[in-house]
Amino acid sequence: MKTILTIARKEVLGYFSSPVGYVFAGLMLLVANWLFFQDFFVANQANLAPLWNSLGFLLSLFVPALSMNALSEEKKNGNWEVILSLPVSETQMVLGKFLGLLFCVGVSLLLFLPTVGVVFYLGKPDTGVMAGGALGVLFMAVTYLAIGIFASALSNQAVVGFMVAMIFLLVNSFMGQDSILSRFPPLVSSVIGYLSISWHANRFADGLVQGSDVVFFVSFCAIFLILTVMWLKARNK
Amino acid sequence: MLKLKNINKSFGQTQVLFDVDLEIKNKKVVALLGPNGAGKTTVMRIITGFLTPNSGEVQWDQETVNTADVEYKKQIGYLPENNPLYGWMTVGEYLKFISNLKSGYARGDEILKVASECGIEDVVGKKIEILSKGYKQRVGLAAALLGDPKLLVLDEPTSGLDPNQILEIRALIKKLAKEKSVILSTHILPEAKAICDDIIIINRGQIVLNEISTKVKNLEKKFVDLTT
Numbered sequence: 294m295k296t297i298l299t300i301a302r303k304e305v306l307g308y309f310s311s312p313v314g315y316v317f318a319g320l321m322l323l324v325a326n327w328l329f330f331q332d333f334f335v336a337n338q339a340n341l342a343p344l345w346n347s348l349g350f351l352l353s354l355f356v357p358a359l360s361m362n363a364l365s366e367e368k369k370n371g372n373w374e375v376i377l378s379l380p381v382s383e384t385q386m387v388l389g390k391f392l393g394l395l396f397c398v399g400v401s402l403l404l405f406l407p408t409v410g411v412v413f414y415l416g417k418p419d420t421g422v423m424a425g426g427a428l429g430v431l432f433m434a435v436t437y438l439a440i441g442i443f444a445s446a447l448s449n450q451a452v453v454g455f456m457v458a459m460i461f462l463l464v465n466s467f468m469g470q471d472s473i474l475s476r477f478p479p480l481v482s483s484v485i486g487y488l489s490i491s492w493h494a495n496r497f498a499d500g501l502v503q504g505s506d507v508v509f510f511v512s513f514c515a516i517f518l519i520l521t522v523m524w525l526k527a528r529n530k
Numbered sequence: 531m532l533k534l535k536n537i538n539k540s541f542g543q544t545q546v547l548f549d550v551d552l553e554i555k556n557k558k559v560v561a562l563l564g565p566n567g568a569g570k571t572t573v574m575r576i577i578t579g580f581l582t583p584n585s586g587e588v589q590w591d592q593e594t595v596n597t598a599d600v601e602y603k604k605q606i607g608y609l610p611e612n613n614p615l616y617g618w619m620t621v622g623e624y625l626k627f628i629s630n631l632k633s634g635y636a637r638g639d640e641i642l643k644v645a646s647e648c649g650i651e652d653v654v655g656k657k658i659e660i661l662s663k664g665y666k667q668r669v670g671l672a673a674a675l676l677g678d679p680k681l682l683v684l685d686e687p688t689s690g691l692d693p694n695q696i697l698e699i700r701a702l703i704k705k706l707a708k709e710k711s712v713i714l715s716t717h718i719l720p721e722a723k724a725i726c727d728d729i730i731i732i733n734r735g736q737i738v739l740n741e742i743s744t745k746v747k748n749l750e751k752k753f754v755d756l757t758t
Contacts, residue, residue, distance in 0.1 A: 371614035443638035
């Protein structure tokens with residue numbers, strides 16, 4: 294566990310030592326708030342659902358940008374060779390990166406607390422629905438991160454990791470939209486919907502927090518982290 | 531101390547090492563020479579546990595070891611060819627990071643000791659990215675020394691350095707070799723003669739020469755004959 298935390302700490306320090314992290318987090322904060330407050334006063338409702346919706350989309354850009362260097366840069370510069378020659382396993386390395394970046398994503402999401410505070414100040418939002426939506430965004434971010442880390446392991450070019458993760462997440466996100474799902478027969482639509490991360494997050498946003506959705510997020514996350522470890526081990530092939 | 535026995539390694543359909551046998555004796559310096567693509571780095575990566583061989587065995591003190599084993603890895607200090615470091619860290623932060631990963635905790639006294647051994651105690655607080663290539667090489671060497679490994683694996687440790695820096699790093703390796711075993715790869719043949727006890731030449735994945743340094747006469751000619 295100590296090894297994992299050492300790597301996680303290095304990720305956090307690396308993230309905050311570069312202005313790129315601040316820029317991406319600032320942009321996400323700015324765009325999400327702009328989109329949210331554009332309609333907030335017109336709708337005149339203390340409802341945070343539009344914020345969670347726009348965050349769902351923005352996270353599919355922000356998380357790949359945050360994670361694109363996670364392993365690609367290590368491979369490009371050869372640092373992974375040093376780390377894996379130390380008493381560190383691929384699993385510890387991947388989990389360390391994941392935890393470190395998770396902390397950074399968490400800090401970026403905490404920047405939205407004032408927005409939530411404003412909504413509470415101006416009205417009385419349904420706290421249950423609001424908490425469900427926030428939890429959905431958090432689970433979505435965690436799952437997106439696992440996918441982003443896997444994508445960054447595929448190549449030593451960060452931009453490849455970014456593109457692969459972003460395209461996957463955008464397609465996956467569109468798969469969960471009702472406008473897309475309604476075009477398919479019910480059975481196909483339910484399968485496609487089930488595989489969409491945003492579809493599960495939307496259920497949270499509706500206030501429906503179910504164990505099966507939590508299992509989906511955890512499984513999706515675990516699958517991509519295991520795939521990342523397997524991909525790193527495949528250097529021997 | 532370390533023996534590679536009948537090591538074979540393939541990547542896909544391409545075999546890069548063929549029945550490689552070599553031995554690194556206690557407190558001896560071994561030079562691994564060969565043209566580009568001969569398999570030097572692959573041998574070193576197998577020794578460090580970064581790569582696993584398809585067949586053959588690695589023996590440490592006459593016992594077969596799994597190179598992914600934590601206790602084995604603690605005995606190895608590695609400086610890869612391009613000496614990858616995190617430029618945004620200070621030298622001290624980097625050494626602390628490596629020490630944490632190697633020993634599970636960062637010992638300040640050990641960090642200061644290796645920094646002093648490698649002559650970087652004055653730059654411990656400086657960012658790595660602003661250091662000269664010679665200093666960066668010393669930082670990489672200091673990191674390899676953390677945890678007091680018995681074997682140092684140095685992949686082209688003088689590559690890209692100016693003549694003064696080459697002499698400095700060479701002197702440092704000589705000093706370290708009094709306490710530890712060293713295997714290093716280099717393209718500079720006089721360097722191998724000057725600081726190494728044993729010379730191994732590898733060509734197209736096969737060991738073509740394995741001799742005590744003093745017995746090798748006219749190394750340049752021998753190298754050309756065996757690798758062309």
